[in-house]
Structure formats: C-alpha cells, structure tokens
Amino acid sequence: xxxxxxxxxxxxxxxxxxxxxxxxxxxxxxxxxxxxxxxxxxxxxxxxxxxxxxxxxxxxxxxxxxxxxxxxxxxxxxxxxxxxxxxxxxxxxxxxxxxxxxxxxxxxxxxxxxxxxxxxxxxxxxxxxxxxxxxxxxxxxxxxxxxxxxxxxxxxxxxxxxxxxxxxxxxxxxxxxxxxxxxxxxxxxxxxxxxxxxxxxxxxxxxxxxxxxxxxxxxxxxxxxxxxxxxxxxxxxxxxxxxxxxxxxxxxxxxxxxxxxxxxxxxxxxxxxxxxxxxxxxxxxxxxxxxxxxxxxxxxxxxxxxxxxxxxxxxxxxxxxxxxxxxxxxxxxxxxxxxxxxxxxxxxxxxxxxxxxxxxxxxxxxxxxxxxxxxxxxxxxxxxxxxxxxxxxxxxxxxxxxxxxxxxxxxxxxxxxxxxxxxxxxxxxxxxxxxxxxxxxxxxxxxxxxxxxxxxxxxxxxxxxxxxxxxxxxxxxxxxxxxxxxxxxxx
Numbered sequence: 192x193x194x195x196x197x198x199x200x201x202x203x204x205x206x207x208x209x210x211x212x213x214x215x216x217x218x219x220x221x222x223x224x225x226x227x228x229x230x231x232x233x234x235x236x237x238x239x240x241x242x243x244x245x246x247x248x249x250x251x252x253x254x255x256x257x258x259x260x261x262x263x264x265x266x267x268x269x270x271x272x273x274x275x276x277x278x279x280x281x282x283x284x285x286x287x288x289x290x291x292x293x294x295x296x297x298x299x300x301x302x303x304x305x306x307x308x309x310x311x312x313x314x315x316x317x318x319x320x321x322x323x324x325x326x327x328x329x330x331x332x333x334x335x336x337x338x339x340x341x342x343x344x345x346x347x348x349x350x351x352x353x354x355x356x357x358x359x360x361x362x363x364x365x366x367x368x369x370x371x372x373x374x375x376x377x378x379x380x381x382x383x384x385x386x387x388x389x390x391x392x393x394x395x396x397x398x399x400x401x402x403x404x405x406x407x408x409x410x411x412x413x414x415x416x417x418x419x420x421x422x423x424x425x426x427x428x429x430x431x432x433x434x435x436x437x438x439x440x441x442x443x444x445x446x447x448x449x450x451x452x453x454x455x456x457x458x459x460x461x462x463x464x465x466x467x468x469x470x471x472x473x474x475x476x477x478x479x480x481x482x483x484x485x486x487x488x489x490x491x492x493x494x495x496x497x498x499x500x501x502x503x504x505x506x507x508x509x510x511x512x513x514x515x516x517x518x519x520x521x522x523x524x525x526x527x528x529x530x531x532x533x534x535x536x537x538x539x540x541x542x543x544x545x546x547x548x549x550x551x552x553x554x555x556x557x558x559x560x561x562x563x564x565x566x567x568x569x570x571x572x573x574x575x576x577x578x579x580x581x582x583x584x585x586x587x588x589x590x591x592x593x594x595x596x597x598x599x600x601x602x603x604x605x606x607x608x609x610x611x612x613x614x615x616x617x618x619x620x621x622x623x624x625x626x627x628x629x630x631x632x633x634x635x636x637x638x639x640x641x642x643x644x645x646x647x648x649x650x651x652x653x654x655x656x657x658x659x660x661x662x663x664x665x666x667x668x669x670x671x672x673x674x675x676x677x678x679x680x681x682x
Contacts, residue, residue, distance in 0.1 A: 231465060231467055231468050231469070232468075232469055232470070232471055232472075233464065233465075233468040233469065233470065233471075234470075234471040235378070235381060235471065238377055238378075238381055238450075238453065238454075239374070241453070241454050241455065241462070242373065242374060242377050242453055243370075243374075244457070245455040245456060245457055245459070246373055246377075246453060246455055247455065247459070248369065248370075248373045249369075249370055249373055251369075252365075252366040252369040252370050252373075253366065255362040255363075255365055255366045255369075256359060256362045256363050256366055258362065259355070259358045259359040259361070259362035259363075260359055262355045262358060263352070263355045263356055263358075263359060265355070266348075266351045266352040266355040266356075267352065269299065269347075269348035269351065269352065270299045270301065270348065270352075271299075272296060272297065272298045272299075273296075273297045274294075274295070274296050274297075275294070275295055275297075276292070276293065276294035276295075277291070277292075277293045277294070278291065278292050278293075279291045280316075281316070286317055287315075287316050287317060288316050288317060288318045289314065289315070289316035289317075289318060289319045290313075290314075290315050290316050291312075291313070291314045291316075291319070292311075292312070292313040292314075292329070293310075293311075293312050293314075294310060294311050294312075295308055295309070295310040295311075296308070296309040296310070299348065301349065303337055303338070303343055304337075304338050304342045304343060304345075304346040304348075304349065305335050305336060305337045305338075306335065306336040307334075307335055308332070308333070308334050308335070308336060308529065309331075309332070309333050310331070310332045310333075310529070311329055311330070311331050311332070311535070312325060312329060312330050312332070313325055313327075313328075313329030313330070315327060326533065328533050328535055329533070329535060330531055330532070330533060331531070331532045331533070331534050331535060332529040332530065332531050332532075332553065333529065333530055333547070334527065334528045334529030334530060334553070335527070335528055336525060336526070336527045337525070337526050337527075338523070338524065338525050338526075339524045339525070339526055340521045340522045340523055340524035340525075340558075341518055341519060341521040341522060341523045341524070342518065342523070342525075343518075343521075344514070344518055345511075345514050345515050345518050346515075346518070347515070350511060350512065350514075350515040353511045354508050354511050354512070357504050357507045357508050357511070358504070358508070360500065360504045360507075361500075361501055361504035361505070361508075363500075364497040364498075364500035364501045364504065365497065365501060367497045367500075367674070368497035368498065368501075368674070370676075371497070371671055371674065371675065371676055372671075373453075374671075374676050375667055375668070375671040375676075376453070377450075377453040378663075378664070378667040378677075379664050379667065380446075380449050380450045380452070380453065381450055381470070382660040382663045382664045382667075383446055383449070383450075383660065383664075384443075384446040384447060384449070384450045384464075384470060385470040385473075385656075385659075385660055385663075386656055386657055386659075386660035387439070387442050387443045387446040388443060388446070388469060388470055389470075389653070389656035389660075390439050390442075390443075390653050390656065391436070391439045391440060391442075391443045393649050393652050393653055393656070394432060394435050394436045394439050394649065394653075395436055396649075397432045397435075397645070397646070397649045398429065398432045398433055398436050400645060401425065401428045401429040401432050401642075401645075402429055404425050404428075404638075404641070405422065405425040405426050405428070405429050408421050408422045408425045408638070409422050409425075421638050424638055424639070424642075425638060425642075428642050447463075447464045447466075447468075448464075450464055451463050451464045473659055473663070475610055475614055475655065475658075475659050476611075476614070478606065478607045478610050478611075478659065478662045479607050480600060480603045480604050480607055480666075485596070485597075485600045488596055488669065488670070488673035488675070489593060489596055489597075489673075491673060491674070491675060492592050492593070492596060492672075492673040492674050492675075493589065493593075495674060495675070496592055496673065496674035497674050498588050498592065498674065499585065499588060499589060499592070499674075502581060502584055502585050502588060503585070505581055506578070506581050506582075506585070509574055509577055509578045509581060510578075512574050513571065513574045513575065513578065516567065516570050516571040516574055517571060519567045519570070519571075520564055520567050520568070520571070522558065522559065522560035523557065523558065523559045523560065524556070524557070524558050525556070525557040525558075526554070526555070526556055526557075527553075527554065527555040527556075527557075528552060528553070528554045528555075529552060529553045529554070530547045530548070530549075530551060530552055531547070531551040531552060531553060532545065532546045532547045532551060533545040533546070534546055534547070592672065592673075592674070595672040596669065596672050596673050599665060599668050599669040599672050600669055602665045602668075603662065603665045603666055603669055606658055606661050606662040606665055607662065609658055610655070610658045610659065610662060613651070613654060613655045613658055614655065616651055617648070617651050617652055617655055620644070620647060620648045620651050621648060623644050623648075624641075624644045624645055624648050627640055627641050627644050628641060
C-alpha cells in the first residue's frame with residue numbers, strides 16, 4: 192500500500208511539472224491564431240498577374256516573335272533599292288585616255304522577280320572603247336531585267352522572305368508553348384503550397400485538441416477523477432503531434448520557397464512569398480468536371496495547339512521550299528531591255544532621234560541550263576522526304592495530344608468522384624469522434640479510442656485536401672495538354 196502511494200505521488204509530481212511546462216505550448220498556439228488573424232490571401236489570380244507581367248521566362252518568350260520579325264526585316268532587305276556609282280579617269284602626256292562615270296539605281300520588284308534599272312553613263316576619252324563611248328552629255332537609260340525561265344515564279348529572295356514570314360507564326364507558337372509551360376509549373380507549385388499549408392493547419396489543430404485534452408485530463412487526475420496513466424498517454428499524444436507539426440513547418444517553408452521562384456517584381460528583382468500569406472479557399476463540392484469543356488478543349492487543341500501550329504508552320508515552310516526547288520529545275524533565261532536617251536534632265540530639249548523611244552534601246556539575253564540537274568533534283572527529293580516525315584509527325588502528335596487530353600480528363604473525373612466520397616467520409620468520421628467524446632465523458636470509452644478516431648479524422652481531412660490539390664493540378668494539366676491555360680477563377 193505504501194509503495195502504491197509513492198508511485199501515485201511520483202506520477203502526480205510528473206503531471207504537475209508537465210502541466211507547468213505548457214505555457215510555452217499555449218503561447219505557441221496563441222501565436223498561430225494571431226498570425227491567422229493577420230494573414231493575407233495570395234490567390235491564383237495574384238499569381239497569374241505576377242507571372243504574366245514580370246516572370247523572366249515569359250519576357251524572354253516574348254522576344255521569340257520579335258526575333259522572327261527582325262528576320263523578316265532582314266529578308267525585306269533583298270528588296271531594298273540599291274544605288275551604285277563609279278568614276279575612273281586616266282590622263283597622261285596631255286592626253287585624256289578615258290573619263291568614265293557609271294551610275295545605276297536598281298529597284299528589285301516582287302512581281303516576276305524583275306529588277307527596274309535606271310542608269311547614267313558618261314564615257315569619253317581618246318582610248319575609250321567605241322562600244323561604250325558616249326558624247327560629252329552622257330547617256331541615260333531606263334529598263335527592266337526579267338527572268339523568263341528560272342526565277343519567274345519564285346526566286347531566292349522571295350523564298351527567303353516567305354519563309355521568314357512563316358517563321359513569325361512558328362515563333363508565336365513557340366512563345367505560347369513556353370508561356371503555358373511556365374504557367375503550368377507555377378500552378379502546380381501553388382497547389383503544392385496549398386496542400387502543405389492545409390496539412391500544417393490541420394496538424395496544428397490536432398496539437399491544440401491534444402493539448403486541451405491533456406490539460407483537462409491533468410486537472411481530473413489531480414483531483415482523483417481520472418487515473419494518472421491517462422494523463423501520461425494524453426501528453427504522449429501531444430508530443431507526437433508537436434513532432435509532426437515541426438516537420439510540417441519545414442515542409443511549408445520549403446513549399447513557400449518553391450512558389451517564390453515564380454514571383455518577380457516589375458524591376459526584375461526576385462520576390463519572396465510573405466510569411467503570413469495563405470492560399471485561397473476552395474469549395475470542394477464544386478469540383479465537378481464539365482463534359483462540354485472536354486469537347487471544347489479537344490476542338491481547340493486540334494486547331495490551336497502550339498505543337499501542331501509549329502508543325503504546320505514547318506509544313507508551310509517546306510511547301511515554299513519545294514516550290515523554290517522545283518523552280519530551279521527550269522533553265523535560266525534572263526532578258527534585259529533598256530531605253531536610251533541623251534537626256535540628263537526633264538527641261539532640256541533633246542531631238543527625237545536621241546530621246547527615249549523604241550528606236551533607241553539596248554537588249555540582252557542570257558541562257559544557261561545544267562544537263563543533269565543532279566544537285567537540284569537531290570535537293571527537291573530531300574524536301575519531299577521532309578514533308579513526308581512532317582506529315583507523320585502531325586498525325587502522331589495529333590493522336591498523342593488527343594489521348595493526353597482524354598487521360599487528364601479521366602484523372603480529373605476520378606478525383607471528383609473520390610473527393611465526393613471523401614467529403615462524406617470526413618463527415619461520418621466527425622460524427623464518430625463526437626460520439627466517442629460523449630461516451631468518454633460518460634466513462635464508457637477510453638482515451639486510446641478517442642486519440643485513434645481523432646488521428647484518423649485528421650488524416651482523412653489531410654487526404655481530402657490532397658485530393659483538392661490533386662484535382663486543381665490535374666485541371667491545370669488538362670488545359671496544358673490542350674495547349675492553353677485554364678481560367679483561374681474558382682468557385
């Protein structure tokens with residue numbers, strides 16, 4: 192009997208020491224509540240605003256189309272008018288051997304690959320070739336150079352310009368793809384943070400429940416209503432949940448850091464997610480996929496998916512390249528014609544025989560044709576093979592994209608069905624916990640059963656939040672697979 196009394200006394204002293212050690216825990220819970228009162232909601236809308244305005248990768252993606260337009264500008268340079276002039280004079284032994292001035296304005300034309308030429312030549316001197324000699328006033332010319340064979344339909348400069356314009360479409364599709372990828376990664380990190388935050392809150396709530404139960408048990412033990420061993424068991428539960436809370440606190444901090452990777456200021460400085468930020472609330476009952484959305488996304492992906500747009504742009508480029516390579520199979524037949532005149536300005540009088548008319552002209556014809564065309568035929572065959580490869584890629588990508596969308600929608604439907612069941616399970620488990628508490632107060636249950644049911648309830652709530660997070664990430668994946676971005680407005 193004496194030994195039993197000593198054992199009870201030792202347990203009571205232990206309980207008093209444990210009970211007096213709880214102000215720190217109570218203060219910690221109070222700090223959590225104070226933080227909750229001063230928290231700020233960081234919604235997906237806020238994330239979207241920061242990502243699309245200031246994210247470096249989004250800004251970098253915008254440079255793709257700018258670079259493509261710069262290439263178009265370079266290609267337009269092949270159609271820039273060119274002015275060239277040359278002067279040469281030789282004077283020796285009081286004899287002017289030659290005095291030559293040659294100038295020309297060449298204006299490339301889109302139509303028929305022709306060149307408009309306006310020139311002025313003045314070649315005088317004792318030893319100037321009679322073929323190119325002019326009088327002292329010089330000779331003006333205006334004419335055209337037209338390729339009647341190779342280059343009439345398409346030539347190198349038109350081929351380059353057409354392909355560079357198509358590359359703008361390709362760059363815009365690549366830009367959209369990169370932006371979608373950035374947004375998808377940001378959304379996934381957001382919902383990971385959401386889930387980690389909810390876990391931390393639920394475990395914190397479990398610590399507070401266990402703490403209140405331990406406090407009540409300690410008081411009842413001191414007055415003799417409950418055995419001392421129940422208070423020890425209650426405090427062990429508190430300790431276990433505190434360990435879980437500390438572990439979850441680190442995971443929450445890491446999740447905040449990962450999400451902060453997507454946050455940038457207008458000046459390009461990295462931002463940190465505020466410590467008091469909380470994710471937006473989500474109505475789990477609203478997690479119901481709409482079949483009409485699936486049909487819309489399938490149709491949109493078939494016509495506007497970035498990968499398909501890039502492949503189709505490549506197809507347009509290859510079509511232009513094929514047309515150009517087919518044009519190279521034709522013989523070269525270039526015709527040049529110029530009307531000549533002694534006129535150097537519009538006001539002077541020039542006799543009709545020396546002014547612009549159909550009797551004063553200079554013409555030339557150039558013809559060439561490779562006999563085997565092996566180089567041209569090889570290039571054309573290579574382009575045709577690339578077109579076949581591209582058609583296969585379009586078929587495969589189209590099928591893969593469609594199946595990826597359907598798979599993501601199936602996952603979304605599964606999450607919605609599981610979440611509906613989980614919500615009801617949590618409600619039923621809450622009823623069990625409430626009933627077990629009532630039985631315990633009447634002395635018909637044990638502390639072990641209460642802790643077990645309460646722990647299971649916390650685990651079920653955490654699983655529910657995991658499903659909510661998984662649903663939202665799968666919803667983002669559904670839109671990403673369709674080559675677009677989800678509407679971030681949630682119910």
